[in-house]
Amino acid sequence: MLNRVILIGRLTRDPELRYTPAGVAVTQFTLAVDRPFSNQQKEREADFIPVVVWRQQAEHCANYLRKGRLAAVEGRMQVRNYDNNEGRKVYVTEVVADNVRFLESANSQNQGGGGGAARDEFAPPAPSQNRSFGGARNNQDPFSDDGKPIDISDDDLPF
């Protein structure tokens, strides 16, 4: 009935932009959110929370976010499940974001490094005809490295 999540944390990797068969943009990344206090102060701890962003914001995230950057995410918790290749039900919990704020600009000290970004971080997103074309052409499985099903479906669209 009401489902609201707000997170501030850092990207563990560069975001991954994919497209559904119908050409809808979707970006995934994981946010490392430090816990307020570790139990016995042993080591510092964080929760690693998967985030999904759709449509125009997906492209903004892909263009302006990078590994290590600080971001605020507002959305809702979603629990999906599917049967893995051993016939076992696997549950996946993600935050479906409807609002992402970039809390560090690209000219901060925190460049994510690793060199050789082919993509200009400040270029506006490519025109949408191109994007939906490119998107439809992208036949890699979007979420496979998370053990999620091969094909991202337009049924997953949250709105």
Added chain:
Amino acid sequence: MLNRVILIGRLTRDPELRYTPAGVAVTQFTLAVDRPFSNQQKEREADFIPVVVWRQQAEHCANYLRKGRLAAVEGRMQVRNYDNNEGRKVYVTEVVADNVRFLESANSQNQGGGGGAARDEFAPPAPSQNRSFGGARNNQDPFSDDGKPIDISDDDLPF
């Protein structure tokens, strides 16, 4: 850095109260949270979100919440993982609540039914010595039906 979740939904079952070896109360339940809109309006959908409550609120929840009741939960998202019996890492996402509100009183129409509740829903919680005794004696695995590890540890205490 910031991690806040607010949910309103209905319990899918009666809450389960357990105790850590050190005698700390912990209650688990799952909240069914209706999604704002199903994609193609096919059938009604909900997210089923596991909630963990600690200490005094754990006992309040066990005493006053029942299957089917409406509740508001405020807390943070937590992602745990453990190795299952096939040596595979399993990820568990829960909401660790620091605030639970009961939005339906026990004398509402929505009793959860199923008859024969031995426990008086309006009785004050039993004295804590008894409870922590009983708790420490309870050697069933608390989270087993979710595929979580047998023993709940005091290391899981959020504060």
Added chain:
Amino acid sequence: MLNRVILIGRLTRDPELRYTPAGVAVTQFTLAVDRPFSNQQKEREADFIPVVVWRQQAEHCANYLRKGRLAAVEGRMQVRNYDNNEGRKVYVTEVVADNVRFLESANSQNQGGGGGAARDEFAPPAPSQNRSFGGARNNQDPFSDDGKPIDISDDDLPF
């Protein structure tokens, strides 16, 4: 940059539905939100928080909410100011809701009383041509009892 409020409380009065000159529906009510703990446990305390709802939800609120009912409100804090009749700047803080949940149905025990509601609480909202007509004709000041300016403007529309 990010502005999110979530409240659960009870209406202090029946909601008031008005219309802007352009015929956009807007409803106002005040939510009494109990404080978690009074300071010295003297008497029970609450915050009385003004809420504004626009468009379709405004009409739902007017139709289904009543004084005393429990509701959840999600929105953003807004601070307006205007010059009062003594030429002094007055600040008004409200929650502009984008999501209102009715936590008690009309057939609960909590009817708000006062007798003689002419409006059927479960009737669907009147057809929109009528409403916007009636709205445009309603030339009472919408927010006057709160000391707010006489005319509600279409400039106040949040989206």
Added chain:
Amino acid sequence: MLNRVILIGRLTRDPELRYTPAGVAVTQFTLAVDRPFSNQQKEREADFIPVVVWRQQAEHCANYLRKGRLAAVEGRMQVRNYDNNEGRKVYVTEVVADNVRFLESANSQNQGGGGGAARDEFAPPAPSQNRSFGGARNNQDPFSDDGKPIDISDDDLPF
């Protein structure tokens, strides 16, 4: 019953640290929170939201926040009222924070400037005996520039 606010914005001025007669630290500042979209895109708009922080976090804020800095604030909305010198009831709405996150460190480009900060931003807070002494001695009215009553009372303590 539930009252939660999360804001991200920039301080409009340096925070002001005061102490209650009993020596409890309290800091006030205003957060400028940009609105998601101005109505007709005329000019950019923001809400200016007063924030109050108590105890240890009050001192952290006074030490590490400055005008112009980005911060995240988590807390609850509080509506106070008092009678002004014309015998008129004035309502004051603030966010009582229980969690403040500094989203820009002091060595960012965004120094707030204005020269001559006597206080070292990275020095740890002064020892608490001194602080509560200094605090108790501070008999200026803490909130006077907001038109609030002269004396801040220990009754205002939220917990």
Added chain:
DNA sequence: TTTT
């Protein structure tokens, strides 16, 4: 009275 307002911030980037």
Added chain:
DNA sequence: TTTT
């Protein structure tokens, strides 16, 4: 599989 994880971020500063």
